[in-house]
Amino acid sequence: MKKVTINSVAEYAGVSKKTVSRVLNNEPNVSPATREKVLQVFKELDYKPNPIARGLARNKSFIIGCLYDNPSKSYITRVQSGALEACHKFNYNLLIHPCELRGEELIHNVDQLLTTSRLDGLVLTPPFSDSQELIDFLKTQNVPFARVASALEDESSISVSSNDEQGAYELTEHLISLGHKDIAFIKGHRDHSATEKRFSGYQNALLNHGIEFKESLVAQGNFSYHSGADSAKEILDIEPMPTAVFASNDYMAAAVLKLATQRKLRVPEDISIAGFDNAPIARHIWPGLTTIAQPVEEMTRQAVEQLILQISDPSTEVYQKVLEAKLITRESTAAK
Amino acid sequence: MKKVTINSVAEYAGVSKKTVSRVLNNEPNVSPATREKVLQVFKELDYKPNPIARGLARNKSFIIGCLYDNPSKSYITRVQSGALEACHKFNYNLLIHPCELRGEELIHNVDQLLTTSRLDGLVLTPPFSDSQELIDFLKTQNVPFARVASALEDESSISVSSNDEQGAYELTEHLISLGHKDIAFIKGHRDHSATEKRFSGYQNALLNHGIEFKESLVAQGNFSYHSGADSAKEILDIEPMPTAVFASNDYMAAAVLKLATQRKLRVPEDISIAGFDNAPIARHIWPGLTTIAQPVEEMTRQAVEQLILQISDPSTEVYQKVLEAKLITRESTAAK
DNA sequence: ATGTACTTTGACACCGGTGTCATAATGTCG
DNA sequence: CGACATTATGACACCGGTGTCAAAGTACAT
Numbered sequence: 001m002k003k004v005t006i007n008s009v010a011e012y013a014g015v016s017k018k019t020v021s022r023v024l025n026n027e028p029n030v031s032p033a034t035r036e037k038v039l040q041v042f043k044e045l046d047y048k049p050n051p052i053a054r055g056l057a058r059n060k061s062f063i064i065g066c067l068y069d070n071p072s073k074s075y076i077t078r079v080q081s082g083a084l085e086a087c088h089k090f091n092y093n094l095l096i097h098p099c100e101l102r103g104e105e106l107i108h109n110v111d112q113l114l115t116t117s118r119l120d121g122l123v124l125t126p127p128f129s130d131s132q133e134l135i136d137f138l139k140t141q142n143v144p145f146a147r148v149a150s151a152l153e154d155e156s157s158i159s160v161s162s163n164d165e166q167g168a169y170e171l172t173e174h175l176i177s178l179g180h181k182d183i184a185f186i187k188g189h190r191d192h193s194a195t196e197k198r199f200s201g202y203q204n205a206l207l208n209h210g211i212e213f214k215e216s217l218v219a220q221g222n223f224s225y226h227s228g229a230d231s232a233k234e235i236l237d238i239e240p241m242p243t244a245v246f247a248s249n250d251y252m253a254a255a256v257l258k259l260a261t262q263r264k265l266r267v268p269e270d271i272s273i274a275g276f277d278n279a280p281i282a283r284h285i286w287p288g289l290t291t292i293a294q295p296v297e298e299m300t301r302q303a304v305e306q307l308i309l310q311i312s313d314p315s316t317e318v319y320q321k322v323l324e325a326k327l328i329t330r331e332s333t334a335a336k
Numbered sequence: 337m338k339k340v341t342i343n344s345v346a347e348y349a350g351v352s353k354k355t356v357s358r359v360l361n362n363e364p365n366v367s368p369a370t371r372e373k374v375l376q377v378f379k380e381l382d383y384k385p386n387p388i389a390r391g392l393a394r395n396k397s398f399i400i401g402c403l404y405d406n407p408s409k410s411y412i413t414r415v416q417s418g419a420l421e422a423c424h425k426f427n428y429n430l431l432i433h434p435c436e437l438r439g440e441e442l443i444h445n446v447d448q449l450l451t452t453s454r455l456d457g458l459v460l461t462p463p464f465s466d467s468q469e470l471i472d473f474l475k476t477q478n479v480p481f482a483r484v485a486s487a488l489e490d491e492s493s494i495s496v497s498s499n500d501e502q503g504a505y506e507l508t509e510h511l512i513s514l515g516h517k518d519i520a521f522i523k524g525h526r527d528h529s530a531t532e533k534r535f536s537g538y539q540n541a542l543l544n545h546g547i548e549f550k551e552s553l554v555a556q557g558n559f560s561y562h563s564g565a566d567s568a569k570e571i572l573d574i575e576p577m578p579t580a581v582f583a584s585n586d587y588m589a590a591a592v593l594k595l596a597t598q599r600k601l602r603v604p605e606d607i608s609i610a611g612f613d614n615a616p617i618a619r620h621i622w623p624g625l626t627t628i629a630q631p632v633e634e635m636t637r638q639a640v641e642q643l644i645l646q647i648s649d650p651s652t653e654v655y656q657k658v659l660e661a662k663l664i665t666r667e668s669t670a671a672k
Numbered sequence: 673a674t675g676t677a678c679t680t681t682g683a684c685a686c687c688g689g690t691g692t693c694a695t696a697a698t699g700t701c702g
Numbered sequence: 703c704g705a706c707a708t709t710a711t712g713a714c715a716c717c718g719g720t721g722t723c724a725a726a727g728t729a730c731a732t
Binding site: 015016017018019022028029030031034053055056057058059 | 709710711712713714716717718719
């Protein structure tokens with residue numbers, strides 16, 4: 001079976017390559033009769049244009065790359081699913097590329113990625129969306145990109161994020177309204193901007209409700225389940241034990257719940273536990289976790305959609321959006 | 337800043353394109369002096385070969401596609417991580433493509449994928465690795481592929497799987513050795529070959545230990561948490577209640593655990609619960625789930641590695657391997 | 673010095689499309 | 703019916719690499 005190329009189609013249809021190309025791209029200036037004839041030959045020969053050749057001629061690949069370095073697998077899955085939705089809508093494909101934020105190698109690594117597979121654009125997810133170094137590099141390389149959940153102020157690049165600070169504020173307020181005063185807090189990964197935002201949401205809520213902020217109630221996590229388990233030990237050993245724990249994501253909250261349950265503490269009677277993200281695990285465990293629903297898929301979907309629009313028309317206005325985070329109450333929190 | 341191409345390098349170095357190409361690909365028959373000179377120019381101009389042009393000339397993309405349709409997100413994450421490891425080892429990249437097994441559209445969808453991004457090969461994960469229709473199609477299209485966790489007998493294509501039946505057998509035997517006789521079973525998704533294998537492992541263990549198999553103790557799930565929750569309801573309502581539940585994966589087991597806990601049953605004192613896969617959730621909940629560790633990453637890693645070897649040298653012997661699954665006991669199972 | 677074998681090098685076509693521009697065909701109007 | 707504008711079409715270069723093959727250069731034996 002011989003390969004069907006634009007040449008064979010042209011020959012078979014008795015027209016020039018260029019005319020075939022015109023039909024292929026729905027360009028004007030082809031007579032209806034010719035167009036019909038060529039389309040017919042497409043069908044007859046089952047012709048499929050070679051995307052690589054096309055890519056070479058137009059300097060495009062129709063592939064978007066997704067950069068991530070995140071201990072929370074469910075976050076990544078959600079990111080991917082949002083990104084894929086946008087990609088497929090525009091007939092793009094998604095290439096995934098986990099890599100480490102730290103080290104000299106980041107830039108080199110991304111550079112390598114760009115040279116081994118001509119990407120049309122990149123979606124940056126935390127913590128990459130906050131890496132000024134990376135962003136500067138991409139700008140010098142003229143690689144279009146979009147930031148997801150980034151806290152960086154940069155009017156010149158696409159950004160879709162959600163209101164972390166307000167979410168954390170609301171969740172803390174929820175705990176306060178239940179009568180809690182000793183609310184422990186587990187911070188996220190230092191490299192993620194969300195970490196600071198969630199923390200200040202927590203602090204501000206305490207402040208505005210006249211509750212003293214105590215450094216001793218704060219543990220440092222990194223968004224991984226493991227770090228949550230470590231922090232849980234610290235927190236549950238505090239005397240007197242806090243009556244509520246607010247972890248910066250659901251994985252860490254799940255770790256607290258596990259340790260508490262292991263220690264025969266009743267949740268929420270003895271201690272309330274809340275997380276952030278509304279990851280699947282929040283509803284897969286008992287009691288279900290009160291948390292903040294962050295529209296991860298939607299953020300990424302919008303970011304990638306805008307990225308693709310930007311790619312097809314660089315004059316498109318730069319899209320910047322903050323989506324709402326919303327409180328979800330489940331069984332893990334109750335009145336003191 | 338002008339683009340640096342093989343032409344500019346050639347001109348600058350005062351040699352022909354072809355010689356530059358030779359140096360680029362480490363081909364023989366270049367004098368040491370010339371090679372050195374060209375390498376020097378590479379550095380000076382910061383030259384990076386254009387992968388698309390290369391792809392066109394060699395008809396290669398250095399991209400592997402990963403096909404999946406799986407309700408278990410953690411399974412997908414693990415698949416991806418194994419696949420990425422192999423890809424990066426050989427300087428390939430990974431493109432992910434979720435799509436639905438059902439419907440006429442599968443073939444069309446994959447066809448579309450192949451035409452929009454010339455992939456060098458495909459990794460098929462369950463349930464695609466068991467789709468004879470898809471496999472036949474890929475063979476007619478001459479697209480190299482590797483099957484992960486496939487039950488299909490096909491000597492001519494790469495396959496890496498794990499011993500599902502034996503794993504299920506061992507887990508069931510473990511429960512029997514703890515004194516359980518009424519062991520409920522939740523089946524997985526009908527389209528996955530693992531479903532039948534795990535089920536027969538369970539049945540054979542009962543048989544060999546002289547325990548009567550009861551259809552009434554079997555529920556039909558589909559590997560999703562949700563289906564596990566439904567099955568859990570059926571099973572916990574059986575009178576007398578089974579003393580142990582073996583779910584075909586950890587998500588469904590977690591759902592059983594949640595419902596049991598909700599109903600104030602003590603696990604494992606009142607009822608033992610076991611899963612399959614050793615997904616992260618198995619150790620993120622309390623009590624931790626006894627389960628079968630399936631080397632998902634390793635299976636995929638080997639499959640992709642072999643796929644790439646196959647691509648670079650089609651005469652490579654077809655690799656077929658069955659990895660061991662292994663019992664992990666945690667707190668969710670105990671003597672009756 | 674000559675013949676032979678091997679290494680090094682470059683000219684040129686090619687991969688399968690797209691962009692530019694000249695030319696041919698057709699339409700419009702006075 | 704001629705002058706001119708507009709539409710349809712194809713020839714050809716080009717994107718940035720790789721494959722083929724012939725020619726030039728070098729080494730060594732005779």
